[in-house]
Amino acid sequence: MKTKVSLSLVIGAALVGCFLLMLVVSFFYTPFAVNEMRSAERFLPPGRPYLLGTDNFGRDIFSRIMKGTQTAFFVGTLSVLFGMALGISLGALGGYFGGWTDRILTQLGTTIQAFPGVLFALMIVAVWGPGTFNTIVALSITAFPGFMRITRSGFIQIKEYSFVEAAQTIGVSPLKIMLRHILPNLLPSLLVAASNGFAGALLAEAGLSYLGLGVQPPEPSWGRMLNEAQGYLLRAPWYSLAPGIVLVLAVLGFNLLSDGLRDLLDPKQ
Amino acid sequence: MSTVQGRIVTFLLTLWLVSLLTFVVFQVIPGNPAQVILGADALPEQVAALEKELGLDQPLPQRYLHWVGGVLRGEFGHSLRYRQPVRGLMVASLKVTLPVAGLAFVFIVLLGIPLGLTVGKYHLQKRGVMFSVVTQLGTAVPSFWMGILMMLAFAKLFRFFTPGAFVPWEEDWLAALASLIPPALAVALPKVAVLTRYVSTAYVEEKQADYIRTAYGKGLAEKEVLYTHLLKNILIPVVTVLGLMTGDILGGSIIVEKVFALPGIGRLLVEAISFRDFPLIQGITLYLAGVVVFLNLLVDFLYRMFDPRIRWSR
Numbered sequence: 001m002k003t004k005v006s007l008s009l010v011i012g013a014a015l016v017g018c019f020l021l022m023l024v025v026s027f028f029y030t031p032f033a034v035n036e037m038r039s040a041e042r043f044l045p046p047g048r049p050y051l052l053g054t055d056n057f058g059r060d061i062f063s064r065i066m067k068g069t070q071t072a073f074f075v076g077t078l079s080v081l082f083g084m085a086l087g088i089s090l091g092a093l094g095g096y097f098g099g100w101t102d103r104i105l106t107q108l109g110t111t112i113q114a115f116p117g118v119l120f121a122l123m124i125v126a127v128w129g130p131g132t133f134n135t136i137v138a139l140s141i142t143a144f145p146g147f148m149r150i151t152r153s154g155f156i157q158i159k160e161y162s163f164v165e166a167a168q169t170i171g172v173s174p175l176k177i178m179l180r181h182i183l184p185n186l187l188p189s190l191l192v193a194a195s196n197g198f199a200g201a202l203l204a205e206a207g208l209s210y211l212g213l214g215v216q217p218p219e220p221s222w223g224r225m226l227n228e229a230q231g232y233l234l235r236a237p238w239y240s241l242a243p244g245i246v247l248v249l250a251v252l253g254f255n256l257l258s259d260g261l262r263d264l265l266d267p268k269q
Numbered sequence: 270m271s272t273v274q275g276r277i278v279t280f281l282l283t284l285w286l287v288s289l290l291t292f293v294v295f296q297v298i299p300g301n302p303a304q305v306i307l308g309a310d311a312l313p314e315q316v317a318a319l320e321k322e323l324g325l326d327q328p329l330p331q332r333y334l335h336w337v338g339g340v341l342r343g344e345f346g347h348s349l350r351y352r353q354p355v356r357g358l359m360v361a362s363l364k365v366t367l368p369v370a371g372l373a374f375v376f377i378v379l380l381g382i383p384l385g386l387t388v389g390k391y392h393l394q395k396r397g398v399m400f401s402v403v404t405q406l407g408t409a410v411p412s413f414w415m416g417i418l419m420m421l422a423f424a425k426l427f428r429f430f431t432p433g434a435f436v437p438w439e440e441d442w443l444a445a446l447a448s449l450i451p452p453a454l455a456v457a458l459p460k461v462a463v464l465t466r467y468v469s470t471a472y473v474e475e476k477q478a479d480y481i482r483t484a485y486g487k488g489l490a491e492k493e494v495l496y497t498h499l500l501k502n503i504l505i506p507v508v509t510v511l512g513l514m515t516g517d518i519l520g521g522s523i524i525v526e527k528v529f530a531l532p533g534i535g536r537l538l539v540e541a542i543s544f545r546d547f548p549l550i551q552g553i554t555l556y557l558a559g560v561v562v563f564l565n566l567l568v569d570f571l572y573r574m575f576d577p578r579i580r581w582s583r
Contacts, residue, residue: 008405107279107283108286110279110283111286111290112290114287114558114561114565115287115557115558116515116517116519116520116523116557116558116561117517117520117521117523118520118523119520119557122539122542122554123291123294123554124294126295126542126547127294127295127297127298128298199409206411207411207524210413211524211539212539212543226413226414226417230417233417233421233424234421234425240421241421244414247411247414248406248409248410249409251409251411252402252406256402
């Protein structure tokens with residue numbers, strides 16, 4: 001019953017597709033220049049020509065949301081990639097070799113996950129200062145224990161299979177066994193986790209930027225827009241609503257995609 | 270009983286590593302920390318004085334031992350900005366943050382479990398994607414935006430109450446509690462959706478289990494089957510999910526404080542970060558991570574209480 005493409009997959013993929021389209025278009029075209037200020041046109045409600053209204057500087061909110069997609073996807077993609085690379089390498093080491101290596105690495109993951117929510121990222125930002133690059137570093141470190149855990153448990157399970165034993169017997173090197181024989185089996189669950197992790201990175205980046213400690217102005221970021229919008233909540237409610245709705249839709253898209261992929265790739269469950 | 274000891278050893282080890290990490294991260298500040306704190310215009314004498322105050326003239330291991338020794342005695346050092354002990358500042362703001370997190374937790378349990386049971390009982394999750402999307406929204410809505418939405422709703426629709434102004438506990442504890450309910454709800458509501466999803470799934474799965482059929486077979490009343498047999502088994506995944514949520518709840522409370530302008534630990538932390546008040550940041554980070562580590566231990570113990578199968582045997 002679950003082998004067919006689920007509706008979550010369709011909706012998730014559609015949402016993610018819309019955001020990818022917005023991302024690509026934003027490189028060539030935004031309705032208005034992103035940082036162009038028009039003091040005569042501050043706080044215009046949604047309508048024409050400003051689709052989602054204007055902000056406290058008279059900037060077009062829709063254009064800034066479009067440009068914000070670049071920031072969100074840049075931070076999300078890089079932190080998931082780095083976190084995944086680190087998590088897979090360490091998880092493979094721990095899972096394959098076991099023993100003390102495994103114990104130390106698992107403990108490292110537990111320690112980092114002890115910092116609730118964006119707290120670890122906040123600590124990094126406190127030391128190296130706010131900014132896009134430091135946000136990516138912080139989110140990669142926060143993300144890697146999750147990937148490490150999945151890789152580790154997969155390796156522990158699969159290394160007992162006879163095809164791995166066979167490869168060991170004929171003298172294939174451990175690195176090759178890990179990369180060619182074990183890792184490919186874990187790609188589906190890692191893909192699901194990556195989609196989920198991307199949603200998590202979007203939320204974390206928005207949270208940090210909302211606190212004023214993530215992406216710095218004038219670079220448009222959805223979280224940063226929410227930060228700036230708050231002072232004008234009653235005067236310009238659309239300014240607080242639009243970036244929030246876009247953020248929620250993006251996170252929803254990646255979560256549904258992750259759910260759908262799980263149903264599609266893992267029919268056992 | 271070796272697993273009890275094992276758990277406690279892991280707990281202590283994690284606490285120690287958290288303290289080490291919190292300490293080490295602040296030692297890799299590019300450049301001289303005292304110079305960084307004071308800015309480029311500071312006089313050399315000022316820098317030297319601050320270095321001495323921070324203990325930077327001493328070797329690293331000694332500084333760590335000094336700091337951890339203080340923490341064990343409940344002293345987190347002195348805030349550079351406020352010129353006060355870090356502990357006093359933290360205690361004052363925790364009086365706001367911990368109640369918000371605690372209230373949020375209570376709301377999640379009180380709303381999530383009954384909702385989940387209802388959804389499971391009437392097979393609402395089979396009503397298609399709507400259910401799935403609504404619960405997925407729960408994971409997608411960040412608590413701070415939920416808070417912004419609530420602020421907007423109170424200002425435009427329900428004008429009888431204006432959230433935002435925190436009344437100190439000493440002044441009027443009832444008013445203080447009331448002012449913490451909106452932020453707690455903002456943290457709780459997205460998580461309620463998540464818990465509802467888990468409870469309803471567990472309900473449907475457990476309903477088909479053999480022991481339920483046996484219970485009906487031996488003539489037990491519907492109520493008895495549901496409340497003594499089924500609910501007990503559902504509680505196991507619920508405890509797991511709630512345990513995983515504790516970090517999120519605390520982390521969410523930190524950010525939500527900004528929305529409602531609450532003088533809690535999150536605001537203290539953000540201010541400390543912008544003023545590069547390192548002793549204060551260190552203290553807050555260590556405390557919050559310590560709380561999460563402790564709660565995880567607690568969940569582990571609860572888990573074993575609810576499930577005899579994993580009671581200290583492995």
